[in-house]
Amino acid sequence: MRKDNMVAMILAGGRGSRLYDLTKKVAKPAVHFGGKYRIIDFPLSNCANSGVSVVGVLTQYENVLLNSYVARDQHWGLDSKDGGVFVLSPREKDGAGFGLYQGTADAITQNIDFLDQMEAEYVLILSGDHIYKMDYDLMLEEHKKNQADCTIAVLQVTLKEATRFGIMNTNENDEIIEFEEKPKNPKSNLASMGIYIFSYKTFKKILISDDKNPESSHDFGNDIIPALLAENKKIMAYRFKGYWKDVGTVDSLWESNLDLLKPNNRLDLGDTSWKIYTEDNDSLPHIIGDYGSVNNAYVNQGSIINGYVENSVIFSGVVIEKGARVVDSVIMPGVTVKENASITRCIVQEDVTILANKVHGDGDNAPIKLVTKKNSKEV
Amino acid sequence: MDKILGIVNFESDEVNIAGLSDYRTINTISFMGRYRLIDFVLSNMSNSGIENIQVYTKKSSRSIFEHIGRGSQYNINPKRGKLSILPADSNYSNDVYNHDIGCFTQYLKMIKDSPMSYVVIAPSYFVYNIDFAQVLKHHMEEKNDITMIYKNSDSAKNYYLGCDTLIFDETGRVEKIEKNLGKFKKRNISLEAYVMSKNYFVELIEKAAEMSELYTLRDIIEDQFTVAKVCGYSLKSEVCCINSLSAYLRTSLDLKNAENISVIFKNNWPILTRTSDSAPTHYTESAYVKSSLISNGCYIEGEVENCVIGRNVVVKKGAVVKNCVLLADSYIGENAKLENVIVDKEAIVNHVKKLNGQIDAPLYVKKFGRI
Numbered sequence: 001m002r003k004d005n006m007v008a009m010i011l012a013g014g015r016g017s018r019l020y021d022l023t024k025k026v027a028k029p030a031v032h033f034g035g036k037y038r039i040i041d042f043p044l045s046n047c048a049n050s051g052v053s054v055v056g057v058l059t060q061y062e063n064v065l066l067n068s069y070v071a072r073d074q075h076w077g078l079d080s081k082d083g084g085v086f087v088l089s090p091r092e093k094d095g096a097g098f099g100l101y102q103g104t105a106d107a108i109t110q111n112i113d114f115l116d117q118m119e120a121e122y123v124l125i126l127s128g129d130h131i132y133k134m135d136y137d138l139m140l141e142e143h144k145k146n147q148a149d150c151t152i153a154v155l156q157v158t159l160k161e162a163t164r165f166g167i168m169n170t171n172e173n174d175e176i177i178e179f180e181e182k183p184k185n186p187k188s189n190l191a192s193m194g195i196y197i198f199s200y201k202t203f204k205k206i207l208i209s210d211d212k213n214p215e216s217s218h219d220f221g222n223d224i225i226p227a228l229l230a231e232n233k234k235i236m237a238y239r240f241k242g243y244w245k246d247v248g249t250v251d252s253l254w255e256s257n258l259d260l261l262k263p264n265n266r267l268d269l270g271d272t273s274w275k276i277y278t279e280d281n282d283s284l285p286h287i288i289g290d291y292g293s294v295n296n297a298y299v300n301q302g303s304i305i306n307g308y309v310e311n312s313v314i315f316s317g318v319v320i321e322k323g324a325r326v327v328d329s330v331i332m333p334g335v336t337v338k339e340n341a342s343i344t345r346c347i348v349q350e351d352v353t354i355l356a357n358k359v360h361g362d363g364d365n366a367p368i369k370l371v372t373k374k375n376s377k378e379v
Numbered sequence: 380m381d382k383i384l385g386i387v388n389f390e391s392d393e394v395n396i397a398g399l400s401d402y403r404t405i406n407t408i409s410f411m412g413r414y415r416l417i418d419f420v421l422s423n424m425s426n427s428g429i430e431n432i433q434v435y436t437k438k439s440s441r442s443i444f445e446h447i448g449r450g451s452q453y454n455i456n457p458k459r460g461k462l463s464i465l466p467a468d469s470n471y472s473n474d475v476y477n478h479d480i481g482c483f484t485q486y487l488k489m490i491k492d493s494p495m496s497y498v499v500i501a502p503s504y505f506v507y508n509i510d511f512a513q514v515l516k517h518h519m520e521e522k523n524d525i526t527m528i529y530k531n532s533d534s535a536k537n538y539y540l541g542c543d544t545l546i547f548d549e550t551g552r553v554e555k556i557e558k559n560l561g562k563f564k565k566r567n568i569s570l571e572a573y574v575m576s577k578n579y580f581v582e583l584i585e586k587a588a589e590m591s592e593l594y595t596l597r598d599i600i601e602d603q604f605t606v607a608k609v610c611g612y613s614l615k616s617e618v619c620c621i622n623s624l625s626a627y628l629r630t631s632l633d634l635k636n637a638e639n640i641s642v643i644f645k646n647n648w649p650i651l652t653r654t655s656d657s658a659p660t661h662y663t664e665s666a667y668v669k670s671s672l673i674s675n676g677c678y679i680e681g682e683v684e685n686c687v688i689g690r691n692v693v694v695k696k697g698a699v700v701k702n703c704v705l706l707a708d709s710y711i712g713e714n715a716k717l718e719n720v721i722v723d724k725e726a727i728v729n730h731v732k733k734l735n736g737q738i739d740a741p742l743y744v745k746k747f748g749r750i
Contacts, residue, residue, distance in 0.1 A: 034658075074451070260661075270658045270661070270678070272691075282652075284411070284413075284672070285412035285672050285688075286660070287671070292669055293667075296666075298659045301659075313659075
């Protein structure tokens, strides 16, 4: 179904260096989440569910896995005749040689030809590393109703948290009059979620002039939004009320996974009216063995649990052997926890084997430990 | 394997999975949580490199069209390959006329026009792994007219009841077919799976149609024992036969532990199926679960032991479910106690608090049932 021609562009080039070894070989959007998914499944599924059928994915850092993953657009039902997922990585250009994307805005500027080719009327800018469910079509309706040049999705945060975000100061009509990146003394609590809708004509002009500005860092928050404000363009805030999380650190990734176990959690991945789609692996349903026990757990297909699991998220292909204990932890795909090993408050990286009797992590308020291939064998 | 046309045949009339088959064709009965019976034969064909497959069904049912769709989940190349669903005409005055030969005759032109030179024919109610390419190689080396695939079993007294068994003469040719009535321990169980050249198959269909309006493929093959080279191919791997409701329950419960199921689900032989994009399963603090196989999308608050559970099933607090198969989207209400029960899709067990079946005579709660 072809609706208003809104083309989504997902910024997926970042490393996410605060996830350490989890992003050593894959970009952050490809990091596993929620027992079954990769982070980028969220914006991709949101696009599919919102009727946005053309999705460009801008990749750069360690993009082999990510490129091949998103290119299989049938996983999200984005393989309609008119639509598709288009992988847009930096390329060699005539006369200019090979240039990496220099910033979030530059990644779009370098693909203006793609947006022209797709006959975009509106451009939806998304980030490939946030966990949330959102109907972009409702946001577009607001954008059109307001006759805005740009609409920015915002989330109400506490004033204390506001110092970590880009903060939008608005007038009484929710029109944005000022933007401050990580303000020391925030004047408002409306944080940018990094989700923008632009009317393409204005957007293209701004991008081209930003490209010519030698002072610019080519960033949406630092350069594009201030430039629009300077030209008195109409920028509206779009208030979002659901669950939203930037999973940029080991702690926030852990916390966001464990949020799924809370009664009435607001992300509600079981809601069949807004499914999050992902690659299906050909694995069996999971098996809870004769010695298995699961208390407050989120368990994916293809795992075999013969130990004790409490308050944890278990991905596919995980084997938890007899006598092993997994508490308050996130166990990524293909991990084996051998007999009598004990895991508490950890994220265990993909394909790691925890040897028998090994103990990782502490209870109570100990910091979350990332167990990797390297450190899994250390004492 | 560009040479093989895969044919998924009807099950024989002896197969009767009471209850479950009232709502769907046998081939789309759910099995081991996320699968349908037909997934196993189609995975065998696809994994053997067969990309042209015809699925014959006794009736035109929504479930088969919905489950199979274009067949992309079975790794069938969408341009070069083809998976067709071919339902029998429904205007038979009596169901005895609705047999496989009738259906093959109806679509005979499609079979004749197929550029494949061999056919592999198999039904969907046997569950096993087989590389049909190996069987074809054997068939060609032996210069057989028909190769019948069988399982040499020493548990025929308790399993495969009602199945055909093959009796061989001293030269290794099939001499006759007998029913397995459970009298003998060791039997050669016919898997009703055959390999032959396509032209030979077409001849058989035409001959059978001439012979009698009631002739089935099995009948006409039986007639060839004396006039053609009909030999066996012994399958070494495990075979499960789902031909009754109690066989269904018993096989499900047998297979649900990690060791037993690994004989059917091997890493290098994926069982392919359609995904429903369910979230992982959520166990709450009050859940008590062991010795069970559980699909995605479930919400488990109660006690589950020795069960096979399909997608999006809810087991409420205080409920106790033992030795049961719960199909997708079923709901077990608070404090309900179930043992040896098969609960069909979207059924709700809420008001009746106690349901007890026997392993050999399981209780069955019908689809959309409200009890």
